[in-house]
Amino acid sequence: xxxxxxxxxxxxxxxxxxxxxxxxxxxxxxxxxxxxxxxxxxxxxxxxxxxxxxxxxxxxxxxxxxxxxxxxxxxxxxxxxxxxxxxxxxxxxxxxxxxxxxxxxxxxxxxxxxxxxxxxxxxxxxxxxxxxxxxxxxxxxxxxxxxxxxxxxxxxxxxxxxxxxxxxxxxxxxxxxxxxxxxxxxxxxxxxxxxxxxxxxxxxxxx
Amino acid sequence: xxxxxxxxxxxxxxxxxxxxxxxxxxxxxxxxxxxxxxxxxxxxxxxxxxxxxxxxxxxxxxxxxxxxxxxxxxxxxxxxxxxxxxxxxxxxxxxxxxxxxxxxxxxxxxxxxxxxxxxxxxxxxxxxxxxxxxxxxxxxxxxxxxxxxxxxxxxxxxxxxxxxxxxxxxxxxxxxxxxxxxxxxxxxxxxxxxxxxxxxxxxxxxxxxxxxxxxxxxxxxxxxxxxxxxxxxxxxxxxxxxxxxxxxxxxxxxxxxxxxxxxxxxxxxxxxxxxxxxxxxxxxx
Numbered sequence: 413x414x415x416x417x418x419x420x421x422x423x424x425x426x427x428x429x430x431x432x433x434x435x436x437x438x439x440x441x442x443x444x445x446x447x448x449x450x451x452x453x454x455x456x457x458x459x460x461x462x463x464x465x466x467x468x469x470x471x472x473x474x475x476x477x478x479x480x481x482x483x484x485x486x487x488x489x490x491x492x493x494x495x496x497x498x499x500x501x502x503x504x505x506x507x508x509x510x511x512x513x514x515x516x517x518x519x520x521x522x523x524x525x526x527x528x529x530x531x532x533x534x535x536x537x538x539x540x541x542x543x544x545x546x547x548x549x550x551x552x553x554x555x556x557x558x559x560x561x562x563x564x565x566x567x568x569x570x571x572x573x574x575x576x577x578x579x580x581x582x583x584x585x586x587x588x589x590x591x592x593x594x595x596x597x598x599x600x601x602x603x604x605x606x607x608x609x610x611x612x613x614x615x616x617x618x619x
Numbered sequence: 620x621x622x623x624x625x626x627x628x629x630x631x632x633x634x635x636x637x638x639x640x641x642x643x644x645x646x647x648x649x650x651x652x653x654x655x656x657x658x659x660x661x662x663x664x665x666x667x668x669x670x671x672x673x674x675x676x677x678x679x680x681x682x683x684x685x686x687x688x689x690x691x692x693x694x695x696x697x698x699x700x701x702x703x704x705x706x707x708x709x710x711x712x713x714x715x716x717x718x719x720x721x722x723x724x725x726x727x728x729x730x731x732x733x734x735x736x737x738x739x740x741x742x743x744x745x746x747x748x749x750x751x752x753x754x755x756x757x758x759x760x761x762x763x764x765x766x767x768x769x770x771x772x773x774x775x776x777x778x779x780x781x782x783x784x785x786x787x788x789x790x791x792x793x794x795x796x797x798x799x800x801x802x803x804x805x806x807x808x809x810x811x812x813x814x815x816x817x818x819x820x821x822x823x824x825x826x827x828x829x830x831x832x833x834x835x836x837x838x839x840x841x842x843x844x845x846x847x848x849x850x851x852x853x854x855x856x857x858x859x860x861x862x863x864x865x866x867x868x869x870x871x872x873x874x875x876x877x878x879x880x881x882x883x884x885x886x887x888x889x890x891x892x893x894x895x896x897x898x899x900x901x902x903x904x
Contacts, residue, residue, distance in 0.1 A: 419891040420884035427814050427880045431821035434633050438640070438826055454837045461842040512681040539684040603687045604739070605747025 475563045480531040482563070488523065493561035495519050495536065495595075500547035506536065506559070515539055519595075525586055528559050528566040532588035536595045540607070545597040548611055557593060557615050568593045568615035575599060578608050591617040624804060631801050632815055636822040638794040643827065643868045645787050651861050653780055655714040658857075659707070665856050668706060670849030672699040675762045679755055686751050689737060696729040697759065705763050712769040713776060721764060723756035730755060810886040817879030820872045827869030831862050 442450075471484040473492060486492035486508045493506040510520035519538045526532030538545040557568045576583070576596075584594055593615040598607035651657055662668060679693050711717045730752050734740055740748055798816075805811035834840075840858050844851045 415891070416888040420888040423814070423884040423887040424880055427818050427883065428821065430629070430632070431818045431876075432825065434629075434636050434818065434822040435825045435829065437633065438637065438822070439829065457838050457843065460845055461839040462844050516677075516680055516684060540687065541684045542689075544684070598685065598687075601687075603747075604744040605686060605750055607685070607687070 473561070473563050475529045480529070482527050482530060485527070489514060491518070492521075493528070493559055496558040496560070497551065497555070498558075499552075499555045500545075500550050502545065502547075504538065504544065506561075510537060519544075525594075526588065526591075528561055528591075528593075529564055530588070531591045533584070533586045534591070534593045535584055535586070536593065538595075538597055540597040540599070540601050540603075540611075545595070546601055548595070548597050548613060549599075549601055551613055556618075557595065557613075559593070566617060567619045569618045570613055570615045572614040574612045574614065576610050576612060578610055581610060584612070593617075628801065628804050628811075628815065631797050631804070632818055632822075635794060635797040635801070635815075635819045636826070638790045638797065639819055639823045639872070640826055641786065641790045642794070643823065643865065643872075645783050645790070647861060647864050647868065649780075649783060651857060651864065653776065653783070655710055658714075658853075659710065661853055661856050661860075662706070665849070665852040667849050667853055668703040669699060670847075670852075671706065671763060672697075672702045674847055674849065675702060675759055678758050678762050682751065682754055682758060686747075688734070688739070688748075688751065692730060692733040692737065693755075694733055696726050696733065696755070701725065702763060709764055709769060713772045716773045716777070718770075721760050723759055726759055727752055727756055810883055810890075813879050813886070814883040817876050817883060820876035821880065824869040824873035824876055827865050827872070831866050831869070834862060 473486050474483050475481070476483055489507060489509045489511065491505045491507050494503065495506050496503050505518035506521055507514040507518055508521050508523065510522050514520045515538065519536050521527075522535035522537065525535035528534055540546050540548070551570050551573070553570050553572070555570045557570065559566045559568070581596075584596075585592075594612055595615070596610045596612040599609040599611040600607065601611075675697060676693070679696075680690075683690055683693055705721045708717075708719045708721060712719060734748060734752075801815050802809075802812055805815065840855055840862075843855050843858070845854055
């Protein structure tokens with residue numbers, strides 16, 4: 413009986429060993445002849461594969477008053493504050509970024525400009541749509557613009573307005589000597605079709 | 620002589636294993652990626668049509684905010700049914716080689732009707748409105764249709780089908796011939812055929828498991844993002860199901876392999892004990 417079992421075990425083990433050997437051989441052959449191509453396919457697929465870190469802990473955005481700079485900048489495309497302009501009945505969320513998706517939801521913050529509190533130029537933009545900045549042209553010098561962020565509240569006073577061509581937007585003065593807010597929208601306000609001009613409101617920090 | 624026969628047997632078994640693996644892969648690919656019905660079913664399952672419809676509406680909004688027109692002009696200019704029909708037109712172009720184009724006349728007419736209803740059109744803005752309508756129609760086509768190369772994709776599809784079918788035929792013939800050669804080599808001990816087939820299937824199963832594990836460990840399948848979420852979901856689902864099918868094929872083959880190897884082991888044990896009894900009887904005499 414024991415002999416029978418040993419024989420059966422021997423036959424089984426030998427079969428499995430041969431099968432494993434063949435598998436190893438095939439994998440080796442594929443690796444030698446197609447390894448590079450398969451590696452290229454993997455790296456190409458991984459280029460369009462995004463790993464989301466679900467364990468990431470969101471650090472709150474805070475301002476270092478001494479250095480006048482933010483610590484833990486908000487993530488691109490996320491809301492980090494609200495803008496309130498009482499005069500034209502505007503109360504909108506501010507998002508970091510200026511993509512079409514962002515501008516659909518509220519005011520966009522140009523990523524090339526400073527954040528409120530950093531002491532430089534802040535560039536905001538929004539559609540001239542009725543729920544957004546359609547009435548921006550009604551603002552007058554001295555009107556207030558209030559920005560509330562998770563790290564502080566800032567009030568700006570309008571001191572100038574300007575009409576510029578869409579192609580001149582990159583000429584808006586980005587500097588760090590003085591905190592100014594530049595808020596712009598498409599112009600003319602009642603235009604139908606693509607607007608080639610931008611109406612810019614300049615405001616300086618008062619508190 | 621025995622060594623040479625064993626080497627030939629080993630080569631035949633290796634070839635048979637390659638054939639079974641190839642047949643498994645070709646069958647899976649043909650029934651998944653190259654099968655229009657399967658793709659259509661996955662589009663339904665992943666809510667693809669509804670998501671593309673939402674994308675279409677969302678992309679229209681990008682234009683409305685820039686156009687200076689009221690949101691109401693976009694009311695009911697397009698339906699989910701139209702999106703579904705147009706996607707199916709694209710699939711037919713790709714899989715069946717039809718040459719139907721996406722028609723945006725309905726969207727254009729509905730848009731014009733909404734604009735007329737609001738009474739905002741005049742001689743000064745007529746051109747801008749026409750431009751807006753054209754942009755919306757183009758946006759629709761671009762959102763629904765992700766490629767301008769349907770003809771090329773169809774040609775590739777036909778080519779892939781032809782090549783795969785040729786490979787399938789060659790592999791099947793090789794498999795049959797291999798089995799015949801194996802049977803001839805084991806003419807004196809037919810039980811060895813059972814072992815041979817068992818080894819082929821066992822090796823196939825192990826190969827499938829290892830290949831699938833390599834793919835899943837090297838690629839973050841769930842994170843694949845192509846074009847948009849809707850399209851990515853379909854791609855992820857198809858890749859995942861392909862891997863699952865290959866794994867299931869491996870599991871099925873493994874069960875059969877274990878049975879065959881067990882049968883062979885039982886035969887071996889039985890034969891051995893018979894031989895022992897005969898040997899003992901001969902010694903007693």
